[in-house]
Amino acid sequence: MEKKGLKRGYTLMEMMLVVAILGVLILAAPRTFIKTYQFVQLMMARVEIQKNARGALANINRDLRQSVASSITIDRVAGQPFHSRITFNKYNSTGGLTAMSYYQQGNKLYQATGGSTGKMIANNLRYIAFTYPRTDDDSILSISITFEKATYEGGTKALQMAVEKVRIMN
Numbered sequence: 002m003e004k005k006g007l008k009r010g011y012t013l014m015e016m017m018l019v020v021a022i023l024g025v026l027i028l029a030a031p032r033t034f035i036k037t038y039q040f041v042q043l044m045m046a047r048v049e050i051q052k053n054a055r056g057a058l059a060n061i062n063r064d065l066r067q068s069v070a071s072s073i074t075i076d077r078v079a080g081q082p083f084h085s086r087i088t089f090n091k092y093n094s095t096g097g098l099t100a101m102s103y104y105q106q107g108n109k110l111y112q113a114t115g116g117s118t119g120k121m122i123a124n125n126l127r128y129i130a131f132t133y134p135r136t137d138d139d140s141i142l143s144i145s146i147t148f149e150k151a152t153y154e155g156g157t158k159a160l161q162m163a164v165e166k167v168r169i170m171n
Contacts, residue, residue, distance in 0.1 A: 039153050046158040050148035053123040054162045057110055060122060061144060062167055064101050067091045070140045070169040072098075075131045081105050087131040087142075092171065105129050108149075125150045127159065140169045 065087075072090035077083050086104035093099045102113040110126045111119030127149040134143040144167060149159040 042152045043158055046150040046152050047160070050125055050150050050158065050160045053125060054146055054148050054160055057123040057126075058144065058146060058162060058164055060112065061087075061103055062164065064091055064103075065089070065142060065167050066170050068101070068169055069098065069171050073139070073142070073169070075133075078104050078106060082128055082130070084130045084132055085128070103129075103131075123148070134166065142167045142169065 068089040068091045074088045075084055075086070076088075077085045082105065086102065088100065088102040090098040091101045100115055102111075102119065104111055104113070104119065105126055105128070106119075108124060108126050109121050110123040110129060112122045113119035125148050127147040128145075129147075130145045132143045132145070133139060133141070135141055144164045145161070146164075147159060147161040149157050152158050
């Protein structure tokens with residue numbers, strides 16, 4: 002014997018609500034994924050350029066502090082920005098002098114030791130400048146460095162760092 006009035010299933014109104022909710026979710030999902038992707042790209046670019054900037058500045062500071070102030074020359078490699086190369090003599094572990102150079106070549110930062118071909122120490126470099134902040138004291142240098150990395154849709158993330166008053170100890 003069957004019971005009358007017992008209905009199983011969903012009403013048309015319930016089905017329309019489910020379809021409407023799914024439609025909203027489907028329309029919002031791509032935007033959410035795109036924004037999440039863009040956020041991840043920006044954060045990865047930020048982390049990479051911070052790592053490059055900190056590492057490069059630490060290397061340059063360490064070597065400049067051990068340099069001979071009277072041997073410092075600031076110039077540029079042909080076709081590169083002004084004040085983007087520094088050459089100096091640095092005391093080595095045996096007490097002798099070693100020629101050092103840091104310079105920009107395109108979007109890369111190079112370090113050269115003893116007149117050798119430079120090795121790349123950072124990429125995504127936009128600009129580096131070595132200057133004397135005070136004309137009366139050649140034992141203090143200023144370094145300004147900017148790194149830039151492409152992110153998404155032609156955009157870039159840039160980080161500018163400046164180190165003032167790198168004191169040459171010799």
